[in-house]
Amino acid sequence: MLTQALGAPRSLALSRNLVGGEGAMRAFGLGARRPWSIPSSSSSSAPAATASSSRCFASATARWQSMGAGVSTSTSTSTASFNSDTPSPLDRDPPARTGSIGSPSTTDSLRLKMNLTRQPPTSVGSTDKTALRDTHGRQHSYLRISLTERCNLRCLYCMPEEGIPLTPSDKLLSQAEIARLAGLFVREGVSKVRLTGGEPTLRSDLGEIVESLNELRPLGLRQIGMTSNGISLHRKLPSLVSSGLTHLNLSLDTLDPFKFEFMTRRRGFEAVIRSLDKALELGMESVKLNVVVLKGVNDGQDVLDFVQFTRDKPVTVRFIEYMPFDGNKWQMGKLVSYRDLLDRIQHKFGPLERLRDDDNDTSKGWRVPGFAGSIGFITSMTEHFCGTCNRLRITADGNLKVCLFGNAEISLRDAMRGISALPPTTTSASSTSPAPRITPATDDQLLDVISAAVRRKHARHAGMSSLDALAQGSNRPMVAIGG
Structure with missing residues (x-):
């Protein structure tokens, strides 16, 4: 069915002819095939790449990482200015991702969830809905919530092959905390709320989270x-749609099975x-494919x-321009612009x-x-839409991030749990001591924090004025942001 829909393209025909052999792997510089299994969706942690798969992909990956694809990365190219407004200063560093804060009790979780249902819609926040409007006049009506940092793939542009250090599970937002924040926003x-990751299907309470969001429709x-x-x-989708899921984006960067294996390392x-x-069978309101395009790949x-x-x-x-994030070894030479793709x-x-x-x-x-169907181009790098x-x-560990490219974050998790972001003030305090407890934030206090962060949002690209500055900036890996 797939090959018929494609008109049996050359790349898939090649893959079909080489199934079970070594030819396609050699075509991508991967050497002989070495088997590994697809990780189970019930796994409690993201699987590490095996030594054999590391050797299998080392040659091709090294070539891709080192390539400039014939494009100069000189200052005149990499420091090209973005076409937008003058940035404003931003002075907040992201909170540390280390330390112990303890898991909230069952009673706390129930209280957080009850806060959502007990308060009438007009009891929190401003009646004119300006809390989510920034100083540039942008009203924010779309919230992306990352559910986990774990993923069962290792895509070249997203996560290092060895994975990333994972936030302890007790420092991730609970289902009740997600429901509370979503209700407030x-x-x-x-x-519009979108659930991301990591890979959100690795979250065991995904169905319950979708159900809690569905209750916010009134x-x-x-x-x-x-x-x-x-x-x-595919096995979970029917129940998720029944619970209220309406829109789905699937990440798929190639229709060639062997190149898929190279790009995802799985x-x-x-x-x-x-x-x-x-x-498509379930008739969802929107089904999209996200394709990150890498030059030479x-x-x-x-x-x-x-x-x-x-x-x-x-x-x-949707063809997405390759963007720089921590650990993905972004280079200007790997970027394929929207205009180039459109011409082709x-x-x-x-x-x-x-x-x-x-x-x-x-x-x-277009x-x-x-x-x-249709196609689209997400032109974050060459023609931004800031x-x-x-x-x-909102990241999986509860930080509010007002710009995808910025490193300024504020911990809504700590505010909800009554944990101070400030270190102990006594000189005798151990560096491993837990952060001091404060009074958990009310919904109005949370809204004040959120509104202040939104008002500090830059006009574009976290205040960075060139591709070079954007590439050299400090940011989380994509898998720890949620896209």
Whole structure:
């Protein structure tokens, strides 16, 4: 079915002919095939890559990391200015990710959840919904909540092959804390919530979280979305849709199974396709594919295959410019611009139909005339959309992040749990002593903290004025942000 939808593209035909052999692995510089298993969705921790898979991918990965793809990274190129407003200063560093804070009791969790249902919609926050409006006039109506830092893939652009240090589970937001925060944001005008990760399907209480979000619809929540790699999703998707999930983005960077294995350092292509087919079968409101394009890796035939894929599939394929995050070894030479991709696609398929984008869309939409689906381009690096940004993020460990590229964060988790972000003041205090306890924040106090952070949001790209500054800035790995 997949190959028929694609018109049997060359790359998939090659993969089909080489299944079970070593030819395709050699074609990507991967050496002989070495088996490893797809991690179970019930695993309690993200699996580390095996030594054999490390050796298997070492050669190709090293070549990709070192390549400049024939593009200069001189100062004149890498320091090109962004086309937007003057930045304003930001003076807050992200809170430390170490230390022990203890898990809240069952009574505390119940109290947090009861706070959401006990208060009427007008009892918290401003009646004119300005708490989520920044000093540049942007009203924030879209909240992204990361559920976990764990992932069962190791994508080149997202996470180092060896993984990242994981936040202890008792320092992640609980289901009740997620429900409380989501309710607070919705009462202040958020109409769309997206669950991210890591891989959100690795969270055992995912269904309950979706159900708690669905209860916020009377307060103004219209969309509940999720971004997933699809590896373990297809069996869980029907119940999630029944619980209220309406929008799904699947991360899939190639339609070639062997290149999928290279880019993710894991197998699982067929599982992702099953998840995609299941989402279409269930008739979800929106199904999109997120494709991060890397020069010399998946910027050629892969892009054309995805466009062809939209001929019969009512999906939106979004090509995403490669962005710099901690640990992903970003280089200007690996970036493929929106304009380059658009030219290549139109050279193959002819003039495209420009679609009307919503006011806060991050994607520039196009369609091949007569095709069932569409394509889009997320141009974060070459043509940014900061002026209409309406997004806020909460990381899995409870930090509010007002800009994807910024490192300024504030811990809503600590405020809710009554834990001071300040170190002990006595000189005799041990560096390993737990942070001092304070009174847990009320909803009004949380809203004050959130509003202050939103007002400090920069006009664009966390106040950095060039690609070079953006690449050299300090930020979390993508997997620890949530995208």
